[in-house]
Amino acid sequence: DQQVKQNSPSLSVQEGRISILNCDYTNSMFDYFLWYKKYPAEGPTFLISISSIKDKNEDGRFTVFLNKSAKHLSLHIVPSQPGDSAVYFCAARNSGGSNYKLTFGKGTLLTVNP
């Protein structure tokens, strides 16, 4: 059962435009969400996160939006740069749980064209 879903396996955008990556979750116990970026042959690297008490978190060109009622979050990258081309994973956890488990989506491959 996929508790975190990234329904778009890939996304292609032009340099300078906005990239929007989407993520849906089913487990209402999730209260903390993270985005990771992964280049080929490397491990995922943490990008940005959001707690369920917020609906927006911004860090430079990256903004994450959370819609709790819809169980949906999105990552906005603006302006997009060719170096942003990577696989983006959405992850979620239940901070009140007795362990530290992150549940990941399948990832979305973002390609930013020059």
Next chain:
Amino acid sequence: DTAVSQTPKYLVTQMGNDKSIKCEQNLGHDTMYWYKQDSKKFLKIMFSYNNKELIINETVPNRFSPKSPDKAHLNLHINSLELGDSAVYFCASSLARGRGYNEQFFGPGTRLTVL
């Protein structure tokens, strides 16, 4: 200065063999994890250790045995390797509590191929 390191990066072996993957972190974290990324690209938690104590064991076959000699190391030993064990294995670490405890830092991965 690598934060989370894994060895080896690539591992090719025959079915039935026993192999180990090593992981070390120099971030001062007290919690470490092993994840498996299979051919369908899902990253799934396998094990987690906090201060050398097993806290997550996600229904992994008992051919897989994690060992944590100290807080900075979490090794993964796999007995009687099977074709289905072929995957990329990622080690990760995090703080157990405090600021930033939700963020996990990943190693570069070990690509295991079982022939």
